[in-house]
Amino acid sequence: MRIDTPPRRPWRQVADLIQSLAAAEGLCAGDRLPSERELADRLQVSRPSLREALIALEVEGRVEIRKGSGIYMANGPRRTDSDPLESEGPFEILEARGVLESAIAEEAARRATPALIAALDANLRDMAAATDDRARVIPIDAAFHVAIADGTGNALLARLTSDIVAKRLSPLFSRLAGHFEGPPTWRCALAEHGAIRDAIAAGDPAAAREAMRRHLAQSRRRFTETFAEARAAEALDS
Template sequence: MGDALRPMARPRLYEQVIDRLREYVADAGLGAGDKLPAERELAQRLGVSRTSIKQAIVVLQVQGLVEARHGGGTYLVADTLDAEPVENLVERRKRLPDVLDAREAIETKLAELAAERRTTSDLDAIEAALDHMRQEVAEGEHGVEGDRRFHAAVTEAAHSVLLAEFMSSIADQITESRNESLRQPGRPARSLTQHIAIFDAISLRDGKRAAAAMRRHLRTVAKVRLLSWNPEDETDGDSEAGW
């Protein structure tokens, strides 16, 4: 038998809060840098507990849509609150640890090989990727394309057909981990600095140093709020009746 009669999932209350916040931001014409009402006010106006408001804010933070400043309120990072469906986040949260483990295992070796095998044209390609990411960061962007180019250039510099094929086989998952990491506050500039350290080691043909620099970088990449978020943490007892 199929699973058509499987138990129906109850919509999480904080997902409904997110929907209301998205409508509010659009109706009020708010944009990046604007402040949302205080949690207490939102809870009163929506008829839910502050716990549900906090859960909604955390989900929006995980997606890089808002920034919660300690003691200073919550501010929009983007011009809309077009949040991903929570189920997408849940599925990515399940995949991410394996992807990050694979990246550390493969890319650390790639950096070591790149230091040993790189050519002048390889160094030029890596440096061009750094310049691209540097420009993106200077313009306030996340540096996603520059990051992609950098890791692709290091992979190319390793001159390992098989490892390059492994990287290609998980390209979509790597893109997910890249986007997840680079939307963490302050992460683009930090990643750029770490890329430069990797490049310096590759330039010096220091394989051990290049591998260590790549490992440090990928362990930073792995520090994302999504992995500490618990999507099932609903203990406030709110019900749809409160709406």
């Protein structure tokens, strides 16, 4: 009996290409890789996919990203087929959330209650007080999205939202976020949460759907644009 194996994630395929290129050029631990722009051009891959792959290799200990210097080969342990990083990438997760949670926000607007709006208001106050503290703001951010799903009155949707939001704590997502998230990005997220809250409170399903879609699209964009803005500091594009 033939057992189908799951397709390899795009970021894993790109990570393999990076390692193959390094091997072909005889790069060893301590040697510097080409810049991010050059790697993307040579491998013919998108910048987001390349970024996920580099972060994955960093988590695995295969590359080292040095601030103010560049990306270097490292001598991490060899990856195995059971590697825990063989899962959804951060951009794949954000895309899935955009599809699921936009529809959930639309339904929550149809069923909005004073209790839901009060819960969202309390969450926004908590988030405003925690934008400088990553350890505090992440669970507050997650609670906002779960509260909206709870507001649909559908326990399965609430559980699905909780599960998918929890994926941002994966090693790959956490490392990517650690490079690019900070008080400015959390303040942007807070403003976007406010727009979602207002649309739900107004009982406007279309506006709630669009506000959530925009928020998660902006979250994905921040991982790319912040990266570009921080190239000098991170030296990933030097």
